Amino acid sequence: MDYTTLLTIADSTVRLSIPLLCACLAGLWSERSGVVDIGLEGKMLAAAFAAGAAAHASSSAVLGLLAAIAVSMAFALVHGFAAISQRGNQIVSGVAINMLAAGLSAIIGNAWYGQGGRTPPVDGAARFGELVLPGAERLAAAPVLGPFYAEVVSGHSLLVYLALAAVPVTWFVLARTRFGLRLRAVGENPAAVDTAGISVAALRYAAVTICGALCGLGGAYLAIAQSAGFLPLMTAGKGFIALAALIFAKWRAWPALGACLLFGLLDAVAIRLQGVVVPGIGQVPVQAIQALPYVMTVVLLAGFIGRAVPPRASGIPYVKER
Amino acid sequence: MSAPIELPKWADVVLVPLVSVTAAFVVAGLVVLSIGENPVEATRLLLAGSLGSGEGLGFTLYYATDFIFTGLAVAVAYHAGLFNIGGEGQATVAGIGAALVCLYLDFLPGVLLLPLGILGAAAFGAAWGFVPGWLQARRGSHVVITTIMFNFIAATLIVHLVVNVIGEPGLTETRAFAAKATIPYVHELLAPLGIALPTSPLNLTFLLALAASYGIWLLVYRSRLGYAIRTVGANPGAAVYAGISPARVIMIAMALSGALAGGLAVNEIMGVQHRLLLEFTSSYGFVGIAVALMGRSHPGGVVLAAVLFGILYQGGAELAFETPTITRDMVVVIGGVVILFAGALEGLFRRLVARGLGVLRRVRAAAPRRAAAEG
Numbered sequence: 001m002d003y004t005t006l007l008t009i010a011d012s013t014v015r016l017s018i019p020l021l022c023a024c025l026a027g028l029w030s031e032r033s034g035v036v037d038i039g040l041e042g043k044m045l046a047a048a049f050a051a052g053a054a055a056h057a058s059s060s061a062v063l064g065l066l067a068a069i070a071v072s073m074a075f076a077l078v079h080g081f082a083a084i085s086q087r088g089n090q091i092v093s094g095v096a097i098n099m100l101a102a103g104l105s106a107i108i109g110n111a112w113y114g115q116g117g118r119t120p121p122v123d124g125a126a127r128f129g130e131l132v133l134p135g136a137e138r139l140a141a142a143p144v145l146g147p148f149y150a151e152v153v154s155g156h157s158l159l160v161y162l163a164l165a166a167v168p169v170t171w172f173v174l175a176r177t178r179f180g181l182r183l184r185a186v187g188e189n190p191a192a193v194d195t196a197g198i199s200v201a202a203l204r205y206a207a208v209t210i211c212g213a214l215c216g217l218g219g220a221y222l223a224i225a226q227s228a229g230f231l232p233l234m235t236a237g238k239g240f241i242a243l244a245a246l247i248f249a250k251w252r253a254w255p256a257l258g259a260c261l262l263f264g265l266l267d268a269v270a271i272r273l274q275g276v277v278v279p280g281i282g283q284v285p286v287q288a289i290q291a292l293p294y295v296m297t298v299v300l301l302a303g304f305i306g307r308a309v310p311p312r313a314s315g316i317p318y319v320k321e322r
Numbered sequence: 323m324s325a326p327i328e329l330p331k332w333a334d335v336v337l338v339p340l341v342s343v344t345a346a347f348v349v350a351g352l353v354v355l356s357i358g359e360n361p362v363e364a365t366r367l368l369l370a371g372s373l374g375s376g377e378g379l380g381f382t383l384y385y386a387t388d389f390i391f392t393g394l395a396v397a398v399a400y401h402a403g404l405f406n407i408g409g410e411g412q413a414t415v416a417g418i419g420a421a422l423v424c425l426y427l428d429f430l431p432g433v434l435l436l437p438l439g440i441l442g443a444a445a446f447g448a449a450w451g452f453v454p455g456w457l458q459a460r461r462g463s464h465v466v467i468t469t470i471m472f473n474f475i476a477a478t479l480i481v482h483l484v485v486n487v488i489g490e491p492g493l494t495e496t497r498a499f500a501a502k503a504t505i506p507y508v509h510e511l512l513a514p515l516g517i518a519l520p521t522s523p524l525n526l527t528f529l530l531a532l533a534a535s536y537g538i539w540l541l542v543y544r545s546r547l548g549y550a551i552r553t554v555g556a557n558p559g560a561a562v563y564a565g566i567s568p569a570r571v572i573m574i575a576m577a578l579s580g581a582l583a584g585g586l587a588v589n590e591i592m593g594v595q596h597r598l599l600l601e602f603t604s605s606y607g608f609v610g611i612a613v614a615l616m617g618r619s620h621p622g623g624v625v626l627a628a629v630l631f632g633i634l635y636q637g638g639a640e641l642a643f644e645t646p647t648i649t650r651d652m653v654v655v656i657g658g659v660v661i662l663f664a665g666a667l668e669g670l671f672r673r674l675v676a677r678g679l680g681v682l683r684r685v686r687a688a689a690p691r692r693a694a695a696e697g
Binding site: 038078082083086087088089090091092093095096097098099100102103104106107108110111112114117237240241243244247285287288290291294295297298301302303304310 | 353357358405407457461462463464466467468470471472474475478479481482485486608611612615646647648649651652653654655656657658659661662665666667668669670
C-alpha cells in the first residue's frame, strides 16, 4: 500500500466520519444534560430531507442548511417536550422520532417530487462545494506533509470544517464555562442544580436544542455536501453508530472525534476491501469490519475493556420534590 | 414526588389507548390532507382493501401474525421493566435458525421437521435476546443500547451468511426449502374440505400466534414466573426481599422475548417465503413496539392492536396502489405517532382523560341536585 492509497483512505475517513461526528456531538450535548436520545438517526434523516428540499427550492445551500437545522430542532423539541415537560419515557420517544422522520420524509418526498421519495438533484450554489484551503496547491509539491495537507486537510466542504470546529467549541463550553458546568451538573444531579435556583427544564431544553442543531448540520452534510440531494433512508444507521461512538468516547468531546474517525476509518477500509483478495487470508469478509463498531461497543459496555459510565441522571425525568 | 394519576381500570384499559390512537389518526389525516388527498376517501379505500374481501382479510391476518409475535416480545420484556428494541435482530437470527433446520435437516419427515424448524427459530431468537439480558443482569450494560447494537450485528451476520456461506451463488437468498419444510397455507388446507378461500399468505402460524398469546397470558398473569417477572418490573428492590433474583428474571424475560420475536421469522421464512432472504423483517420489530404500547402489554390488547396494524398494512398497500401520492410509509408515520402518544406522552393523555372524567363526574353529581331544585 503506497502513500497515495493511504491518503485516499484518510480522505474518505474524514468524509465518512463527519455525519457520525455531528450526531455524536449532538448526542453528547443531550445526554450530558440527562436526556437520552436514540432519535439522532431520525433527526438527521429529517434534516437531510429538509436540506434537499429547501436547497432545491431556493437554489441556496445556506438556506438548505438553515432549513435542516430548523426541522431537526423541531423534532428535538418534540423529544424535549415528551422527555422534559411530560416526563415521558425517553427511549420510547426516541423510537417514535425515528419512525416519524422515516415515514414523513418518504411520504412528503414522494408527494412533492414523485421520484420514489428522493428530492431532485441539486448542483452549483445549491450545494456546499469543496473549499481549497490557502496554499494547498503550492504546498502539494512538498514531501510527505504537502500532499497530506492538499488531499486530506484541504478540499472539503464548509460543513466539514464547521463540524470539526464544533469539537473544541463543545469541549470549551462544557468544560470551561458556567453554562457548561451547570449543564453537566444537571445530567449528574439535577436536584442540586434545582436547589441552587437554576431551572433544570431550561438547561435541558437548551441542550436538546443544541442537539437538534448539530443533527441538522449532519443531515445537511449528507444531503447537500456529500450527495447532491436527499435519498430515502440515506442516514442508513449512522445515528446509531454515532450513539456507539458516544459510548466509546465516554461522553467527552475530544475522544468523540477520535471514536468517529476510528469508525469512519473502518467504514472506509470496508468499502475499499470489498471483493479484494488478501494473500494468505483470502477474501476479507467485509461484514466483519462493518460489524466491528457495534461489537466493540458491546464489549466496552460490558466492561471487558475499560468502563463506560453514562451521566448519572441520564434517562431519568426530573421531578421536583413537593 | 408528584402523585401518579389514578384512573378507573376501564379508563386505563380502554380510554387511554383509544384517545391516543384517535389522536394518531387525526395526525395521519392531517398528513393526508396536507399532501392534497381526501382523508375520508383514503380511510374508505384502506378499510375496503383490508376487510372488504376474503383475500384482503387473509393478508390482514397474515400481517397481524407478525405483529402479534413482535408485540408479545416487547410486552414480555416490558413486564420485567426492560425495553427490548432488539426485535429486528432477534427475528433476523431466528430466521437463520429456522433456515438452518429447514435446509440441512430436510431428510427428516415433515412431522418432525416443522416443529424442529419452529424450535430452531425460537432457540436462535432466544439466544440473541438472552445475551443482552445477560449483559444487563451480570455486567450492567444497558439493554436498550445492547439490543440496538445486536440489531446491527444481526444485520451484518445474515448478509455474511447468505452472501458468502449458505446462499445461492450470485443471489441474496438461499435455495427454496423442501415442500415438507413449509407451514401450510390456510386456503390450501381448507380446499380439500370443500371450503374455497382466495389465495393469501395467511398460514397456520396465525394459530401459533394466538396460542402464544394465550400462553403468554397464562405465564404472565397465572404463573409463579410471571409473578416474578411483574414484581421485578414493578420494583426490583422489593423483588429481592421477596426472594426473587432480578438478574435471573431479566435473563429469562429477555430470552423469552427473543424467542417470541422469532415467531416473525417462522411466519415469514417457513410460512411465506420458503427460503432465507435478506431484510425479511421489514421493520416489523419496531412496529411491535407500537403494538405492545397500544395493547398496554396485555396479550389480549396485543392481539387487537396487531389486527389493527394488520389492517393498516394491508389497507395501506391497497391505498398506495389506488392513490400513488400516499405510500405505505403512512403506516410508519401512524406507528410513530402511536408510539409517541401512547408511550412517551402517556402522562399527558392520562391527565386529559382524568380531567375529562372529573368533569363528567361533577356534571353527573350536579344533575340530580338540579332536578331536585326544579322539581
